[in-house]
Amino acid sequence: MLEIKNLHATVGGKEILKGINLTIKAGEIHAIMGPNGAGKSTLSYVLAGRDGYEVTSGEVLYKGEDLLALSPDERASKGIFLAFQYPVEIPGVASATFLKTAYNAQRKYRGEPEVDAMEFLKLIREKTKELDIKDDMLKRAVNVGFSGGEKKRNEVLQMSLLEPDLMLLDETDSGLDIDALKIAADGVNRLRSPERAGLIITHYQRLLDYIVPDFVHVLADGKIVKSGDKSLAHELEEKGYAALSAA
């Protein structure tokens, strides 16, 4: 599904990604851990196509296609979803409006008929129920005045609605209370399927108890320095990254 080959990228003229190699097959969940400032969010932004994140060399294939040639909205419509580490506020735009606009924009891109307000409402009610989100959140402006945890839940809600093929989760667990963490993880697990894949950035192995990854990678200083299975996360939790770099 996703093949990252020797990816180098700069931000503000500074090289942050220094040769990433990573292959994610359909059906797999990969977790990425690593110290602050290692370049985890940068990797997710590069994959999503954010302006200012410049790829200097390497390539990325998504479903066999050159991902880097696509605009951010094309990538989204082709099934890449990024749950932001810091979700952005959009004053005056009701969450429901935002979601419906996004949902229909993607359907339109794929040549599917758009849904009307009634249909959409039915659909979104289902999702809010699953994720235990109060409907009044839909009326509020996107992320405006949301608590840290609410913002993260809102990201999961958006993802559940848009049903992406490739989920990129950037520290979605940070800021969630224990119950919310479980609900959010359930949301991700519901999407898990042999056709879908996920890249989950986290600092805590606790999340990986709920969303069990097939692989765990350690990203440090712009490179993947170690890969392993789920047990690597436990190891890191015990010993920290310092032990790793010393080794």
Place this chain on the structure above:
Amino acid sequence: MAIRQETVEQVASVSDKYKYGFISDIEADTAPIGLSEDIVRFISAKKEEPEWLLEWRLKAYRHWLTMVEPEWANVHYPKIDFQDIYYYSAPKQKEKPKSLDEVDPELLEVYKKLGIPLKEQEVLAGVEGAHNVAVDAVFDSVSVATTFRERLEKEGVIFCPISEAVRNHPELVQKYIGSVVPYTDNYYATLNSAVFTDGSFCYIPKGVRCPMELSTYFRINAAQTGQFERTLIIAEEGSYVSYLEGCTAPMRDENQLHAAVVELVIMKDAEIKYSTVQNWYPGDENGVGGIYNFVTKRAACRGENAKVSWTQVETGSAITWKYPSCILQGDNSVGEFYSIAIANNMQQADTGTKMIHLGKNTSSTIISKGISAGKAQNTYRGLVRMGRKAENARNHTVCDSLLIGDKCGAHTVPYIENQSRTATIEHEATTSKVSEEQLFYCQQRGLSEEESMALIVNGFCKEVLQKLPMEFAVEAQKLVGISLEGSVG
């Protein structure tokens, strides 16, 4: 929420840069170019006006000759040659149409091209059971089609071209014209008083709630014809009316002057809601062409508890110079000003309001949303004056500016004059930018860059958009997106 979605779709489906850029070729019956006493007399004669009105026009003209063009606004443009303008042109028609079937099909075609909402087209086409919006269409300078007249007449509401009101209700026109905006008021209003050609007249009798929203579509058509509309609305005691004004103009290369005057008179316990969507041709990306829009709009709340609200969405024109004002004379009277002003490319907007508090317990609210993109300059200029007798008067002003890109400018110029010890004046102002982060967030969810921008800007304008009547809101949201095309990337 459905509306905003629709907006995004509509915005996306409009590919032309300026879809209202066409010129209709209805033959014009035009006065010689330039301005003189003879031209003023020509206009008055064309309109078969009574002597008192001609005299009034002439007084205005003579006064205008003594005035100089104001230069205090933050707008810059080549000097207007007032002798290089045609002051009168009218579509040729042998007889006034008795019904819509008799209206020139070419004119109806024009409405279609203008994208007048389907419902209103139905109204124009005379479809039975069509929605209750009365359209007094001002085509160039002469009103051509008036609908729903009978239904309004039953309620005693008068809604007609002002030239007709001069003939049929001279006592009303004579009593109120110039009573809110005197002919000496300002350079452009004075010019308008001398040469106004047409506009709407509306009279709501005591205790009547106007049974429908009244709307007028303005359109500037014949080349180089300055448009001098004059609108007069009178709401008698305890009455209510909602009035919609929307306009578009064809694309052309020469700048066109537009100097309208709108006067509103509101008596005790009466209310006027006046909404405008203005999307005249703004000129091209390089600032060539476009309308010069110098408008004087003023409302006088003459009785207790009188209320007026101005809601405007200004997206068009090369230059906008417009300050819809409220004179709050009656005790407890209320004035509101809700504004969205968008300036893109080389557009210049200098707009705002004046709230003149004279009576006790008068209150006013100003919400201004200014959006600047490209190399545009957008200035909010607002005056709040509390008179000596304005005990416990209150004003609340919120003035938000949004910048798109880094070559545009936003300016806020509040003037406060307070002679009342018990008055409260609050002013809040913010300036923000559409952030790259916000755009990326929307795009990551599947919206194109332009759809993202339209969504974010519509969100910024929400408080004002909500004040518009439903149908207007749809059009306005669409316009917000269209007028920002080309501002991203």
